[in-house]
Amino acid sequence: MVKITSTIIVIAVVVLGLLTTDVIKFGESSSETKVSSQVQTAGLSIGDKAPDFTLTTIDGVNLTQSNLQGKILVITSGAAWCPTCIIENKNFNPVFKEVKDKGVEFITVDIDPIDDEVAIAEFQRLYAPWHNVSQENAKKMIEDYGFWRFEITYIVDREGIIRFKDGGITSTETLRNELGKLI
Numbered sequence: 001m002v003k004i005t006s007t008i009i010v011i012a013v014v015v016l017g018l019l020t021t022d023v024i025k026f027g028e029s030s031s032e033t034k035v036s037s038q039v040q041t042a043g044l045s046i047g048d049k050a051p052d053f054t055l056t057t058i059d060g061v062n063l064t065q066s067n068l069q070g071k072i073l074v075i076t077s078g079a080a081w082c083p084t085c086i087i088e089n090k091n092f093n094p095v096f097k098e099v100k101d102k103g104v105e106f107i108t109v110d111i112d113p114i115d116d117e118v119a120i121a122e123f124q125r126l127y128a129p130w131h132n133v134s135q136e137n138a139k140k141m142i143e144d145y146g147f148w149r150f151e152i153t154y155i156v157d158r159e160g161i162i163r164f165k166d167g168g169i170t171s172t173e174t175l176r177n178e179l180g181k182l183i
Contacts, residue, residue, distance in 0.1 A: 043146020046165055050156040051144040055107070057131045058117045058124065063107065065160065072104045072182050073156040074175070077147035079112035080123035084169055085150050089127040091172045095179065096130060102183050103158070106130035109138045111147050157182050 044050070050073070052065040074092070078085030089108065096106055108128045110120050113135045124132040135142065145154065155164035155178050164178045 043148070043152060044144075044154065044162050044165065046162055048162045050154070050160050050162055051141075053138075053141045053144070055131075055133045055141060056137050057133050058120050059131075061131065063105075063131060063133075068105055069160070070103070070158050072099075072158055072179065074104065074106045074153065074179070075109065075145065075156065076107070076151065076153040076170075077109050077111045077142070077145075078123075078128075078150050079110055080115045080119040081112070082150050086123075086127050088151050088153075088169045089123075091170060092128070092175060094172055095175045098176070099179055099183065100130075104179060104183070108132045109135075109141060109145075109147055111135050111138075111142055111150070155179065155182070 050065065053063070054065075055063045057063060076088065076092075078088070092106065096104075100106075106128070108124075108130065110123070110132065115123075115134065117134055120132050120134055124130075133141075141147070146152065149167075151167070151169055153164070153166045153170045153175075154162050157163045163182060166174070
């Protein structure tokens, strides 16, 4: 019975995610100007100061806004089982490899309370070889950043200002171009 209930919950979350995403195209994304008005009003906006945060990654690394001061941050929401999150993180991988030594930090916040650290570690190993944080360790950040659904991505500049926001699957090209403006 528990397995059936869990399956129903997962299916409901996926369907809800599909219904709230304007366009889901594999490997493509809306730009910040194409983000739905619902996503634009949720969370933070371009030009806002990024809220402070204190996180512990699944690897035990302590991250704070202050110890990342002067770095560019790519912060995105997702879940270990989410197919569109996998696509987005595959899009991020080539860019991550290009910029990881240029003062850019990537953080994926798993917003699904059901995902445990084992599932998140496997997701990290397969798709997101950067900082990954469980929902349990990021409750305040989830609230502050408005991570109410998957694939909300922010890019924060070296001064802590949000310079990009995307409410869909961010493409490799879009991520590369947006980071290129800041590096």
